Amino acid sequence: MAGFRDSDKALFPIKNINGILQLFRHQLENAREPDLALLSIVAGIVESKLTSRSAAALQLCEPIEPNSLPVLEIHDVQVLYEKFHSIMKSNIDPNKSNSPATRDLVKRVSDVIWNSLTRSYYKDKAHLQSLYSYLTGSKLDCFGVAFAVVAGCQALGYNDVHLALSEDHAWVVFGEHGTETAEVTWHGKGNEDKRGQEIGKGVSSRSWLYVNNKPVVCTRKMEVAALVSAINPSLNATHDAYEVSLLQQELLWLLYDLGHLKKYPMAIGNLGDLEEISPKEGKVPCKVLFEEAIYSARNYYNNQHVYPYTYQGGYFYRNKMYKEAFESWANASDVIRLYNYSRDDEEIYKEFLEIANELIPHIMKVESSGFSASSILKKPECFANLLRFYDGICQWEEGSATPVLHIGWAKPLVNTISKFDSDVRAQVNIICDKLEEDKMSKKNGTYFNNNNYASLNQTNLKEKDLTNFHPSIEALTAACSEKILNPEY
Numbered sequence: 001m002a003g004f005r006d007s008d009k010a011l012f013p014i015k016n017i018n019g020i021l022q023l024f025r026h027q028l029e030n031a032r033e034p035d036l037a038l039l040s041i042v043a044g045i046v047e048s049k050l051t052s053r054s055a056a057a058l059q060l061c062e063p064i065e066p067n068s069l070p071v072l073e074i075h076d077v078q079v080l081y082e083k084f085h086s087i088m089k090s091n092i093d094p095n096k097s098n099s100p101a102t103r104d105l106v107k108r109v110s111d112v113i114w115n116s117l118t119r120s121y122y123k124d125k126a127h128l129q130s131l132y133s134y135l136t137g138s139k140l141d142c143f144g145v146a147f148a149v150v151a152g153c154q155a156l157g158y159n160d161v162h163l164a165l166s167e168d169h170a171w172v173v174f175g176e177h178g179t180e181t182a183e184v185t186w187h188g189k190g191n192e193d194k195r196g197q198e199i200g201k202g203v204s205s206r207s208w209l210y211v212n213n214k215p216v217v218c219t220r221k222m223e224v225a226a227l228v229s230a231i232n233p234s235l236n237a238t239h240d241a242y243e244v245s246l247l248q249q250e251l252l253w254l255l256y257d258l259g260h261l262k263k264y265p266m267a268i269g270n271l272g273d274l275e276e277i278s279p280k281e282g283k284v285p286c287k288v289l290f291e292e293a294i295y296s297a298r299n300y301y302n303n304q305h306v307y308p309y310t311y312q313g314g315y316f317y318r319n320k321m322y323k324e325a326f327e328s329w330a331n332a333s334d335v336i337r338l339y340n341y342s343r344d345d346e347e348i349y350k351e352f353l354e355i356a357n358e359l360i361p362h363i364m365k366v367e368s369s370g371f372s373a374s375s376i377l378k379k380p381e382c383f384a385n386l387l388r389f390y391d392g393i394c395q396w397e398e399g400s401a402t403p404v405l406h407i408g409w410a411k412p413l414v415n416t417i418s419k420f421d422s423d424v425r426a427q428v429n430i431i432c433d434k435l436e437e438d439k440m441s442k443k444n445g446t447y448f449n450n451n452n453y454a455s456l457n458q459t460n461l462k463e464k465d466l467t468n469f470h471p472s473i474e475a476l477t478a479a480c481s482e483k484i485l486n487p488e489y
């Protein structure tokens with residue numbers, strides 16, 4: 001059993017970030033499993049005290065000494081901890097027989113949380129992810145509900161209930177073999193919640209939202225990593241509370257050093273983003289962290305996750321490493337091409353839309369103003385990666401009930417492709433082996449590996465080679481190759 005142990009209590013009152021680190025380290029390094037309710041309440045109190053309006057006012061008028069926190073008294077934590085346990089135990093009998101959870105039990109825990117939430121509130125607001133928010137404001141966001149269900153099950157002694165995470169949704173796994181799944185929270189806006197149901201076997205399983213059934217299935221310690229990742233340092237739309245950001249970075253390093261981020265690509269990516277802003281002495285650089293997140297997704301999740309590549313692409317973009325950014329984004333597109341676009345996939349749609357219609361056009365603008373030989377407009381591999389990027393989005397659309405592309409995509413796309421001169425485009429040789437039809441099909445989840453894709457050598461781009469691009473890309477590159485074959489065109 002977890003629990004608020006005397007050795008935890010001895011660490012209070014906590015006056016600085018180091019004290020919080022000690023509590024988390026103590027919870028993570030001891031044999032018994034970390035207490036999710038305790039750690040979520042502590043993280044939530046600290047975040048609330050340092051990001052509330054009064055904190056903002058305070059921050060602006062008097063500089064508080066570095067790394068200091070408002071004193072965290074044990075009483076503040078204990079009251080909320082006991083409250084959570086009594087909410088759970090007054091509605092559901094603790095697991096005296098130490099048996100695995102049932103679907104009915106999971107649904108009842110989800111109902112206790114669900115029915116105790118404020119009737120209507122702005123679900124996307126910041127700071128609604130922790131048990132502190134639940135216990136003091138009866139508000140939780142979508143992730144917060146799923147986390148509270150897992151913490152509730154732990155408090156009741158059901159240690160088989162664990163958090164499962166895709167890139168934009170959370171649910172739980174449970175049962176003797178941890179193979180049962182259940183929805184416990186809502187997703188998106190205006191969608192009827194599917195709480196209690198098992199995770200889609202139908203069409204929804206082909207949508208990015210369920211990552212082709214390759215979610216991050218958390219251990220208790222990875223659930224701590226999830227609550228740490230969910231810490232939100234935002235003071236307002238433009239500023240972060242420095243101490244909260246530093247605490248999150250230190251906690252992520254603690255989890256990283258203990259090996260609990262190995263199978264959690266997004267948490268590694270979050271650490272990479274924090275490291276890029278303020279690198280910590282003696283730690284691996286953020287560039288390596290973004291590579292490790294990609295390795296983790298390839299190694300443990302069959303390369304079905306998009307975000308590791310957009311973490312890396314964003315890093316390259318911010319650091320003006322545009323050739324590398326194109327490669328990361330093309331790799332992200334190679335992941336999404338296997339999925340069918342469904343209306344639940346808005347978040348990743350917005351991600352690709354921003355890359356295609358904001359970031360790439362910005363790069364083309366700044367690059368076409370200069371005439372340096374090193375410009376990406378002279379590099380055929382940039383052209384090849386851009387084609388791969390666009391083609392992945394086109395293939396994502398193919399076979400989907402919901403269209404992806406619309407006229408708003410075409411103008412930036414044409415604008416981008418036409419910035420590359422014919423002599424550069426001619427150096428891209430697109431070889432698409434005529435693989436037998438079924439291998440090409442994305443329905444059975446396989447497709448030619450991308451080294452058949454665009455190898456660069458001197459032969460010309462020939463129209464007949466463009467056999468496997470999506471029609472719109474084919475038309476565009478045919479138009480381009482028309483220019484190549486008839487230069488006076």
Ligand SMILES: CC1(C)CN=C(N2CCN(c3ncnc4sc(C(F)(F)C(F)(F)F)cc34)CC2)S1
Pocket residue numbers: 142143165166167168169170226229230266267270307310311314351
């Ligand atoms: C490359 C990016 C645009 C930068 N930040 C990204 N994040 C920020 C952090 N983030 C996350 N970071 C750690 N863990 C999780 S679990 C999760 C979720 F499944 F969607 C949940 F649980 F429904 F909210 C999201 C998420 C979501 C993705 S992707």
